[in-house]
Amino acid sequence: MSSKQQLIDQVIQAWHALQQKTPLIQCMTNSVANNYVANILLAAGASPAMIDNPYEAEEFTKISAALSINVGTPTTEQTQAMLISAQTAQQHQIPWVLDPVGYGPILKWRSETVDQLLQYHPTIIRGNASEISALAGNHVQSKGVDSTLNSQDVYEQARRLLQHTDCVAISGVSDYIISKQFDMVIQVNGGCHLQPKITATGCALGALTAAYSAVASPAIAALASHLHFAIAGKLAYDQAQTVGSFNIMFLDYLHMLDDNLIHQYYSIDCL
Amino acid sequence: MSSKQQLIDQVIQAWHALQQKTPLIQCMTNSVANNYVANILLAAGASPAMIDNPYEAEEFTKISAALSINVGTPTTEQTQAMLISAQTAQQHQIPWVLDPVGYGPILKWRSETVDQLLQYHPTIIRGNASEISALAGNHVQSKGVDSTLNSQDVYEQARRLLQHTDCVAISGVSDYIISKQFDMVIQVNGGCHLQPKITATGCALGALTAAYSAVASPAIAALASHLHFAIAGKLAYDQAQTVGSFNIMFLDYLHMLDDNLIHQYYSIDCL
Amino acid sequence: MSSKQQLIDQVIQAWHALQQKTPLIQCMTNSVANNYVANILLAAGASPAMIDNPYEAEEFTKISAALSINVGTPTTEQTQAMLISAQTAQQHQIPWVLDPVGYGPILKWRSETVDQLLQYHPTIIRGNASEISALAGNHVQSKGVDSTLNSQDVYEQARRLLQHTDCVAISGVSDYIISKQFDMVIQVNGGCHLQPKITATGCALGALTAAYSAVASPAIAALASHLHFAIAGKLAYDQAQTVGSFNIMFLDYLHMLDDNLIHQYYSIDCL
Numbered sequence: 152m153s154s155k156q157q158l159i160d161q162v163i164q165a166w167h168a169l170q171q172k173t174p175l176i177q178c179m180t181n182s183v184a185n186n187y188v189a190n191i192l193l194a195a196g197a198s199p200a201m202i203d204n205p206y207e208a209e210e211f212t213k214i215s216a217a218l219s220i221n222v223g224t225p226t227t228e229q230t231q232a233m234l235i236s237a238q239t240a241q242q243h244q245i246p247w248v249l250d251p252v253g254y255g256p257i258l259k260w261r262s263e264t265v266d267q268l269l270q271y272h273p274t275i276i277r278g279n280a281s282e283i284s285a286l287a288g289n290h291v292q293s294k295g296v297d298s299t300l301n302s303q304d305v306y307e308q309a310r311r312l313l314q315h316t317d318c319v320a321i322s323g324v325s326d327y328i329i330s331k332q333f334d335m336v337i338q339v340n341g342g343c344h345l346q347p348k349i350t351a352t353g354c355a356l357g358a359l360t361a362a363y364s365a366v367a368s369p370a371i372a373a374l375a376s377h378l379h380f381a382i383a384g385k386l387a388y389d390q391a392q393t394v395g396s397f398n399i400m401f402l403d404y405l406h407m408l409d410d411n412l413i414h415q416y417y418s419i420d421c422l
Numbered sequence: 423m424s425s426k427q428q429l430i431d432q433v434i435q436a437w438h439a440l441q442q443k444t445p446l447i448q449c450m451t452n453s454v455a456n457n458y459v460a461n462i463l464l465a466a467g468a469s470p471a472m473i474d475n476p477y478e479a480e481e482f483t484k485i486s487a488a489l490s491i492n493v494g495t496p497t498t499e500q501t502q503a504m505l506i507s508a509q510t511a512q513q514h515q516i517p518w519v520l521d522p523v524g525y526g527p528i529l530k531w532r533s534e535t536v537d538q539l540l541q542y543h544p545t546i547i548r549g550n551a552s553e554i555s556a557l558a559g560n561h562v563q564s565k566g567v568d569s570t571l572n573s574q575d576v577y578e579q580a581r582r583l584l585q586h587t588d589c590v591a592i593s594g595v596s597d598y599i600i601s602k603q604f605d606m607v608i609q610v611n612g613g614c615h616l617q618p619k620i621t622a623t624g625c626a627l628g629a630l631t632a633a634y635s636a637v638a639s640p641a642i643a644a645l646a647s648h649l650h651f652a653i654a655g656k657l658a659y660d661q662a663q664t665v666g667s668f669n670i671m672f673l674d675y676l677h678m679l680d681d682n683l684i685h686q687y688y689s690i691d692c693l
Numbered sequence: 694m695s696s697k698q699q700l701i702d703q704v705i706q707a708w709h710a711l712q713q714k715t716p717l718i719q720c721m722t723n724s725v726a727n728n729y730v731a732n733i734l735l736a737a738g739a740s741p742a743m744i745d746n747p748y749e750a751e752e753f754t755k756i757s758a759a760l761s762i763n764v765g766t767p768t769t770e771q772t773q774a775m776l777i778s779a780q781t782a783q784q785h786q787i788p789w790v791l792d793p794v795g796y797g798p799i800l801k802w803r804s805e806t807v808d809q810l811l812q813y814h815p816t817i818i819r820g821n822a823s824e825i826s827a828l829a830g831n832h833v834q835s836k837g838v839d840s841t842l843n844s845q846d847v848y849e850q851a852r853r854l855l856q857h858t859d860c861v862a863i864s865g866v867s868d869y870i871i872s873k874q875f876d877m878v879i880q881v882n883g884g885c886h887l888q889p890k891i892t893a894t895g896c897a898l899g900a901l902t903a904a905y906s907a908v909a910s911p912a913i914a915a916l917a918s919h920l921h922f923a924i925a926g927k928l929a930y931d932q933a934q935t936v937g938s939f940n941i942m943f944l945d946y947l948h949m950l951d952d953n954l955i956h957q958y959y960s961i962d963c964l
Binding site for chain 3: 175177182185186189190193194198199200201202203204206207210211214215226228398399400401402403406407
């Protein structure tokens with residue numbers, strides 16, 4: 152089992168690798184998140200491209216370093232593209248992240264798409280507590296696309312999902328990372344209460360997890376992205392306590408993160 | 423007839439109800455507005471979800487507290503979803519707001535959709551002066567999606583629309599609210615001249631009106647959303663006089679609004 | 694041949710004309726850029742409308758002062774609309790700008806669309822070095838939608854494109870403008886290294902070029918838009934050195950540009 156310090160050393164390695172390689176990340180995300188996700192990946196060091204049509208999906212996935220799929224506002228064409236790209240990623244061993252936005256009994260169409268996508272073995276599944284619990288087979292009534300459950304209450308259920316994926320990350324007041332790599336559950340603390348008041352922060356976190364998966368193992372990629380967000384969120388909140396201003400500072404600190412800030416501000420627990 | 427003070431008391435009640443209930447608002451809006459609308463609803467206290475595909479529309483509308491439909495950049499699938507959701511909202515007595523972006527003789531396809539949507543009796547219709555005048559049967563040549571008429575010149579025409587809806591709200595330098603509930607026309611003053619220089623402010627105002635319609639009568643909902651915008655716009659302009667910075671402060675003040683700010687800064691007239 | 698001072702005088706005339714006419718610009722752009730493009734055009738003085746469906750494309754292009762087509766995230770419906778609007782623009786002598794995002798051997802579908810669009814003789818083609826080089830017939834492997842080439846290395850190749858268009862603008866560390874109007878190549882300096890770290894700045898530059906093409910010759914329109922961006926970028930960077938804050942200041946300075954700032958801060962070379 153790794154010590155906390157060993158984990159953080161690997162996160163810092165992953166952060167450096169992200170800056171050096173600026174990996175090309177194909178993002179298939181929702182219409183609310185598109186601009187925000189691209190800006191967050193650019194700020195954090197990756198090179199995003201939002202190619203999400205079925206006619207270019209296969210060729211583009213082949214040249215991408217990682218793939219991020221988020222089913223927030225699917226269209227028929229985008230859904231076709233997602234299935235093609237997930238299959239291509241699996242065939243070519245390109246890491247990919249699945250963000251099952253709104254998975255559950257109300258939003259059946261996307262949930263069926265998610266079920267199909269699971270066949271292509273996502274490298275990492277990232278979601279909120281309601282989505283992860285529903286995906287693990289529980290009956291959950293979420294409130295729209297927001298969670299009605301706490302992340303700490305569902306991470307044990309998430310182990311069931313390791314039959315479909317190498318790693319599960321659950322975001323909430325604290326985030327939890329369950330993986331095949333580590334027996335322990337990693338808890339990430341930090342961030343601030345304003346993050347859920349800004350749309351698409353979860354979607355952007357999923358895409359950043361994909362970016363890190365291009366340069367690190369699944370569990371370290373999930374840890375790195377969640378710490379990147381948690382530290383930037385904490386530092387931004389020290390500067391700005393209201394949603395509009397906070398969001399600008401959050402982008403600034405996502406961009407300014409470095410070794411020293413990671414060392415100084417990380418807060419994780421191994422459960 | 424209510425006095426101004428009675429109206430403001432009801433607005434403050436509505437604002438409190440919005441904060442307490444954080445109602446789930448289904449937003450079917452345009453591709454320009456999507457992210458901005460979600461952030462404004464979150465800042466103001468509601469819980470937005472941008473479900474706009476025809477396969478999930480009916481089920482999602484049924485669990486929503488209100489529905490917002492904006493025809494700014496329609497696609498075939500989104501148009502289908504809008505018709506399904508409007509019908510569902512009417513059947514289940516869920517309040518819904520129609521924002522007929524660009525209604526008029528040039529943009530025929532969306533205008534035909536709007537005509538169909540009117541059959542499902544929108545709770546509130548919100549638009550700029552050109553859109554409302556065109557919808558009331560006048561021949562209007564708008565400039566793209568921006569108004570070429572003044573709100574004060576068209577509010578009498580808007581009375582004709584009360585056969586299709588319970589309330590009409592017209593935005594402009596001053597906003598005007600016409601309703602079945604009140605004989606008078608309510609004029610809302612405030613805001614600032616920079617708001618039309620930021621895209622999708624009108625679209626976001628429509629969605630916020632839907633959010634308030636989940637917790638108040640149609641006329642009070644329209645009044646509350648328009649005052650929420652007018653006060654936040656005025657306070658933001660006191661801090662920042664240029665578009666980029668103003669927009670951030672505007673989000674901040676939408677979030678910071680409270681009883682005291684409403685009492686201190688509201689400006690309405692009853693005509 | 695014009696002197697630098699004569700060129701700048703024409704840029705200032707174009708800027709004044711943009712403020713006075715606030716021309717209606719039809720923007721068919723990608724889902725990442727939509728909101729940002731609209732806000733940048735509003736900040737700079739134009740009146741954008743994002744009409745991109747095939748059922749309203751023809752009628753709307755006819756009343757627009759200029760058209761901007763950007764193939765960043767095409768859908769089937771949007772692609773149909775682009776072909777209709779480009780043809781309409783040519784027939785009605787409405788200036789239009791083509792931004793061939795991602796043109797090259799990997800993204801075949803959009804590249805075929807771009808090839809078809811070229812038949813309608815875009816007034817101006819604007820792109821990054823990889824896109825322009827690929828469009829000029831070279832084999833280029835770009836990194837997603839970002840350039841792998843330098844603008845100074847490809848502007849000679851761009852002359853070949855003058856069989857399809859009146860003007861080519863290539864963005865990069867310096868920008869280069871090649872036109873039928875001038876024998877010389879105009880090099881625009883300025884901006885800052887943060888601009889490529891903000892998504893859709895290139896897309897917005899293409900749309901602003903379309904806005905200026907409604908009030909100036911193709912070469913002056915391209916020069917005016919690129920200087921508008923370069924000066925605002927430089928001034929913004931003097932105020933804010935990180936991506937989030939920089940982007941807000943960039944919008945502010947795009948809005949605050951005037952004669953004096955253009956005179957004081959322009960930097961161009963005639964090659």
